[in-house]
Amino acid sequence: xxxxxxxxxxxxxxxxxxxxxxxxxxxxxxxxxxxxxxxxxxxxxxxxxxxxxxxxxxxxxxxxxxxxxxxxxxxxxxxxxxxxxxxxxxxxxxxxxxxxxxxxxxxxxxxxxxxxxxxxxxxxxxxxxxxxxxxxxxxxxxxxxxxxxxxxxxxxxxxxxxxxxxxxxxxxxxxxxxxxxxxxxxxxxxxxxxxxxxxxxxxxxxxxxxxxxxxxxxxxxxxxxxxxxxxxxxxxxxxxxxxxxxxxxxxxxxxxxxxxxxxxxxxxxxxxxxxxxxxxxxxxxxxxxxxxxxxxxxxxxxxxxxxxxxxxxxxxxxxxxxxxxxxxxxxxxxxxxxxxxxxxxxxxxxxxxxxxxxxxxxxxxxxxxxxxxxxxxxxxxxxxxxxxxxxxxxxxxxxxxxxxxxxxxxxxxxxxxxxxxxxxxxxxxxxxxxxxxxxxxxxxxxxxxxxxxxxxxxxxxxxxxxxxxxxxxxxxxxxxxxxxxxxxxxxxxxxxxxxxxxxxxxxxxxxxxxxxxxxxxxxxxxxxxxxxxxxxxxxxxxxxxxxxxxxxxxxxxxxxxxxxxxxxxxxxxxxxxxxxxx
Amino acid sequence: xxxxxxxxxxxxxxxxxxxxxxxxxxxxxxxxxxxxxxxxxxxxxxxxxxxxxxxxxxxxxxxxxxxxxxxxxxxxxxxxxxxxxxxxxxxxxxxxxxxxxxxxxxxxxxxxxxxxxxxxxxxxxxxxxxxxxxxxxxxxxxxxxxxxxxxxxxxxxxxxxxxxxxxxxxxxxxxxxxxxxxxxxxxxxxxxxxxxxxxxxxxxxxxxxxxxxxxxxxxxxxxxxxxxxxxxx
Numbered sequence: 001x002x003x004x005x006x007x008x009x010x011x012x013x014x015x016x017x018x019x020x021x022x023x024x025x026x027x028x029x030x031x032x033x034x035x036x037x038x039x040x041x042x043x044x045x046x047x048x049x050x051x052x053x054x055x056x057x058x059x060x061x062x063x064x065x066x067x068x069x070x071x072x073x074x075x076x077x078x079x080x081x082x083x084x085x086x087x088x089x090x091x092x093x094x095x096x097x098x099x100x101x102x103x104x105x106x107x108x109x110x111x112x113x114x115x116x117x118x119x120x121x122x123x124x125x126x127x128x129x130x131x132x133x134x135x136x137x138x139x140x141x142x143x144x145x146x147x148x149x150x151x152x153x154x155x156x157x158x159x160x161x162x163x164x165x166x167x168x169x170x171x172x173x174x175x176x177x178x179x180x181x182x183x184x185x186x187x188x189x190x191x192x193x194x195x196x197x198x199x200x201x202x203x204x205x206x207x208x209x210x211x212x213x214x215x216x217x218x219x220x221x222x223x224x225x226x227x228x229x230x231x232x233x234x235x236x237x238x239x240x241x242x243x244x245x246x247x248x249x250x251x252x253x254x255x256x257x258x259x260x261x262x263x264x265x266x267x268x269x270x271x272x273x274x275x276x277x278x279x280x281x282x283x284x285x286x287x288x289x290x291x292x293x294x295x296x297x298x299x300x301x302x303x304x305x306x307x308x309x310x311x312x313x314x315x316x317x318x319x320x321x322x323x324x325x326x327x328x329x330x331x332x333x334x335x336x337x338x339x340x341x342x343x344x345x346x347x348x349x350x351x352x353x354x355x356x357x358x359x360x361x362x363x364x365x366x367x368x369x370x371x372x373x374x375x376x377x378x379x380x381x382x383x384x385x386x387x388x389x390x391x392x393x394x395x396x397x398x399x400x401x402x403x404x405x406x407x408x409x410x411x412x413x414x415x416x417x418x419x420x421x422x423x424x425x426x427x428x429x430x431x432x433x434x435x436x437x438x439x440x441x442x443x444x445x446x447x448x449x450x451x452x453x454x455x456x457x458x459x460x461x462x463x464x465x466x467x468x469x470x471x472x473x474x475x476x477x478x479x480x481x482x483x484x485x486x487x488x489x490x491x492x493x494x495x496x497x498x499x500x501x502x503x504x505x506x507x508x509x510x511x512x513x514x515x516x517x518x519x520x521x522x523x524x525x526x527x528x529x530x531x532x533x534x535x536x537x538x539x540x541x542x543x544x545x546x547x548x549x550x551x552x553x554x555x556x557x558x559x560x561x562x563x564x565x566x567x568x569x570x571x572x573x574x575x576x577x578x579x580x581x582x
Numbered sequence: 583x584x585x586x587x588x589x590x591x592x593x594x595x596x597x598x599x600x601x602x603x604x605x606x607x608x609x610x611x612x613x614x615x616x617x618x619x620x621x622x623x624x625x626x627x628x629x630x631x632x633x634x635x636x637x638x639x640x641x642x643x644x645x646x647x648x649x650x651x652x653x654x655x656x657x658x659x660x661x662x663x664x665x666x667x668x669x670x671x672x673x674x675x676x677x678x679x680x681x682x683x684x685x686x687x688x689x690x691x692x693x694x695x696x697x698x699x700x701x702x703x704x705x706x707x708x709x710x711x712x713x714x715x716x717x718x719x720x721x722x723x724x725x726x727x728x729x730x731x732x733x734x735x736x737x738x739x740x741x742x743x744x745x746x747x748x749x750x751x752x753x754x755x756x757x758x759x760x761x762x763x764x765x766x767x768x769x770x771x772x773x774x775x776x777x778x779x780x781x782x783x784x785x786x787x788x789x790x791x792x793x794x795x796x797x798x799x800x801x802x803x804x805x806x807x808x809x810x811x812x813x814x815x
Contacts, residue, residue: 029747029748029764029767030764030766031764032747034762035751038752038754039751339648339649476755476757477754478755479759480733480754480755480758480759481735481759483634483674483733484671486733486755486756487678490757491709494709498709518667518670521667522633522643522667522671524630
């Protein structure tokens with residue numbers, strides 16, 4: 001992966017020669033190297049331009065003017081979407097959600113993030129690129145200095161709106177680690193287990209149990225991976241943790257490392273967040289100097305632990321823990337079959353714990369304050385707090401740390417949202433609820449979420465702007481190896497389009513719903529099992545929107561358009577069709 | 583566990599025995615129970631990609647090729663709910679490729695076609711997508727036809743030349759994923775290897791050149807007996 005990233009950066013694509021050299025070096029066939037290369041969005045076999053502009057494709061980006069930004073980009077760069085300008089300078093591409101939903105439209109240019117774009121900014125940026133200006137200087141030109149650290153770019157706002165009692169409460173770096181290493185490792189696991197801390201990535205598996213399974217499985221080497229590949233459209237909380245609380249995260253990893261007997265921790269950082277890599281490296285270095293990483297950590301003889309950062313290259317499915325492990329091994333990020341689970345056979349077939357960023361950040365606080373303190377917050381099945389990324393039609397988009405159990409109604413009030421048509425909880429793979437359900441709570445036992453909340457206003461076209469966008473997203477981001485995921489998402493999207501074109505009968509809404517249930521039963525990973533959720537939850541909660549497209553009571557509507565079907569052949573033979581006569 | 587150290591388990595009420603570590607699909611076959619699959623190859627690490635071998639254990643859907651037998655396991659296999667799912671997946675494969683059986687050299691030996699008959703597919707419930715796909719005829723002894731490929735990964739997992747993969751996935755997702763072959767390596771195939779490649783493919787995506795219809799349609803493997811009947815005898 002690292003080699004491919006470097007080649008891509010240098011040549012703005014991965015040329016055939018480079019593939020051949022890599023194949024020879026690794027003793028692989030050319031197609032084998034290419035199967036990895038072509039899996040990732042930010043690798044390309046064709047030149048993507050000296051400056052490759054990846055404009056966010058997310059639904060929220062569309063809400064805030066992506067169309068106009070794209071038009072301005074095309075005009076200024078003198079090229080069209082999905083192509084490179086003639087001089088090879090600028091290419092314009094789309095990309096799945098880049099974790100900037102609170103400041104859309106946003107784009108990534110050669111790893112640098114530009115946010116809150118509008119046509120004048122686009123003009124400035126493209127003209128600057130044409131003049132050969134440095135990207136960082138351009139960022140300063142169109143953005144304002146927000147983060148005090150010089151290694152962090154000026155444009156990405158963190159929009160941290162509400163600090164809660166767990167993650168964002170004041171704390172002293174290193175104290176929790178010090179306390180942890182004075183306990184036997186099993187006891188650290190026991191405390192985390194006792195706290196009922198559940199995985200914050202979305203699935204909610206108890207973290208302590210995962211650790212216990214890993215400890216029980218033996219193996220020569222144990223690995224700890226921090227999953228910083230947040231790709232669920234609408235989530236950006238980890239962006240905020242990584243830049244606001246990196247020390248807390250690294251300390252959490254060190255404690256996990258101690259509890260599990262890990263020597264090397266890895267942060268799998270999504271490509272979209274590579275702009276913060278240098279900053280994170282500097283924090284790691286600082287912590288090494290403070291003996292919070294490295295050898296004999298916190299003065300504990302024989303406890304060696306360090307962290308390295310592994311960059312991804314653009315693949316939503318790598319947020320699934322086994323897809324992530326495959327990617328770390330330099331392969332296509334296709335989720336694995338389970339069993340075996342990563343805790344017994346993970347990275348390089350060794351026991352591996354993959355924990356979400358937010359999960360690991362909760363650990364030091366639990367060690368310091370105790371499991372009972374943690375359990376005193378939240379609900380019965382969801383202890384502690386949750387970091388929410390809230391975006392869409394609201395006054396105050398951003399990141400909020402709230403106790404589990406908050407209702408959607410309270411949440412909407414908190415972010416300043418009125419005239420709400422729907423709330424998408426948990427991103428596209430979650431559920432879309434209507435106002436009658438706004439008294440439901442954010443909790444594993446009710447509305448589970450990894451943190452993505454998108455507020456959808458009354459004036460939005462829910463099916464066209466959201467459901468369709470989400471289906472396109474899943475079609476593109478599916479690894480494709482499970483037959484039902486590869487085939488059904490496409491079939492569902494096309495059926496949805498047929499309904500929206502007014503070519504369907506009433507019965508076809510139920511048909512669409514029935515077809516949507518196949519993936520949940522048959523697919524291997526979370527992506528495949530939830531990819532139909534945008535359709536399922538909107539048919540269940542917004543059926544009238546579907547019905548509004550049905551024009552007749554008849555049981556059969558032909559979607560066959562005779563005139564269109566014969567248009568091409570008529571043109572060739574120069575005949576004017578006379579359909580009505582037949 | 584019985585006295586030979588075998589695991590005792592049950593499929594659709596039938597008592598079966600398995601070696602330790604054996605997958606449900608292999609153990610079922612050894613006990614005369616057919617579980618359909620389009621990607622499984624006995625003796626090769628399972629891919630779990632076609633999702634046709636889905637079975638139920640304690641109400642949970644699992645793939646029989648990737649799940650090892652456990653003592654006392656109770657498996658549902660030949661039940662209406664699962665057969666309907668299998669039929670759905672097979673139909674989805676038909677409409678997302680271009681499968682014209684009458685003109686295909688593999689007709690009668692094709693596992694996709696045979697399973698479609700077994701699960702009584704008449705016409706797919708889904709509209710045909712008619713995707714535009716390519717044919718690669720550059721390798722010396724084989725054709726590679728994307729139109730018929732069901733992306734099951736059998737060729738990727740089993741066919742090597744000099745220890746290197748001859749076939750590989752390219753791209754990803756619902757619209758762009760395809761299987762491609764390494765022309766240089768594939769051109770080094772011997773007659774025997776070319777024949778084996780054709781046989782490992784469950785459909786007609788890999789065909790041997792300069793040879794066709796040696797056995798007439800109507801007299802081929804699944805023309806005579808339905809798929810699975812060799813296991814169920």
